[in-house]
Amino acid sequence: MQAVPGEFLEIDRKNRANQPFNDLTLRPASERVCDFEDVVIEFDETRAKVEAARCIHCPDPAPCMVACPTHNDIPSAMWLIERGDYKGASAIYHQTSSLPEICGRVCPHEQLCQGSCVLNKDHEPVLTGQLEVFALEWERENNPYKVTKEKTSKHKVAVVGAGPAGMACAHVLLQKGHEVTVFESKPAPGGLMVYGIPNFKLPKTAVFEKWQDLLDAGVKFQGNTYIGRDKTVDGLFAEGYSAVFLGVGTGIDAKMEIPGEDLPGVYEATDFLIRGNVEDHNLPADKKEKPLLGNKVAVIGGGDTASDCLRTALRLGSEEVICLYRRTENEMPGGKKDRQMAKDEGAQYRFLTQPVQFLAGEDGRLAAVECIEMKLGEPDAKGRRKPVPVEGSNFSIAIDSAIKALGYWPDPILGKTTPNLDVHDWGLITVSDRQSFKTTRPGVFAGGDDVTGPDLVVTAMVAGRKAALAINNYLDNL
């Protein structure tokens, strides 16, 4: 559906580009650091219409559509928002996305749609992410979306993992009329959207409301069920499922392999974020205890997870929160936007610093981290300059807690317990290609982080949708 009229003129484009720009409104740092509520103040109708009217409606193919991993027809949505047709704009997003209200909040827009907006050349990009949130929130409040079914099917499909890949796969399978049961190891659905990304970036209500849409459409849920341990993939086929989708992500935190890593007071990022951010009734039984941080906290790593940990530690009341990163700020993989918010909220940074051991105090708890200074050496295979230790530069920082935010690995359990399911690189699932998402085991499909390694909500969601279409095709031919 192309909603934008064809006769768009160059003069209109110039006028639109020259409209004044107002950036996102954030709650003041001193206020937001005291709670876990959303930091962004959502658009009202007036603000949304003015912002959408800045879109200059590039000729096809619009760069924002190309850059969006799910290829949302953003120009058409902008046109409809500008004209006050918010339901129509939401319908545009539903055509290509299963989680638009979530991607509108957590996508790295500055690298995707907004990053490719042609207005970047001389102006500021259209705030397409926040406009997506606006349209979807309007729809939920005024005229809620319902999953509609194209046909009825006799097939049952098991979806393993309730993250963005699993939720999107379940959504499209429901649309295709299949009976879907989602098996999830945690008590609640959402994957890292609930058990990872903090509430101040993505309010969990947005995920649970989306999940309710799927429940209303008939999806069944079995929480606290670890496939590979409580049941096997073979067992699911024996229960009568005709196909299985594996969207189990990469849930194992990377280790530093340095002395003192297991001391009390040293946390893994996921464990810390779950204990720190998730409401009590959704916490797994072994994670009910809140983190005991103390006043001085070191977060180790340079990605978005590190920013999330810094900001969570500040919200939990720690006074001095410092990020230790072994390269310089230029090489940091995490987004600038999140890092700036962390800085505004009080996080400190120490670059070219590599922890070499965690040291215990007399009580046996973590008391300090010994580090070595680094300098940048030759570029590695990816072109990033390698950090090299400066000999004899060791020093210690007194800390009460440390949080390791270093990256994630897959859990190898499914490869070990599923005959003929090929895995590689410590457990990533091998698929035939990124269109069909077929694994080496007939009837078993996989997509999301468990295939690509850690990536994004939007890429996992796209994989789940594509895999669902491939599963539907497979079932039609059974």
Ligand SMILES: Cc1cc2nc3c(=O)[nH]c(=O)nc-3n(C[C@H](O)[C@H](O)[C@H](O)COP(=O)(O)OP(=O)(O)OC[C@H]3O[C@@H](n4cnc5c(N)ncnc54)[C@H](O)[C@@H]3O)c2cc1C
């Ligand atoms: C702290 C943090 C912050 C992030 N911030 C962002 C962000 O701002 N924007 C963004 O786009 N991306 C972000 N990401 C990345 C994003 O969350 C992931 O790329 C995305 O969630 C991957 O989706 P998935 O469905 O493949 O896996 P997951 O979200 O990991 O979901 C997998 C699900 O499978 C379950 N599971 C695992 N094994 C089993 C099993 N054997 N049986 C049953 N269930 C199982 C898990 O409990 C989990 O619920 C962040 C990640 C982290 C860790």
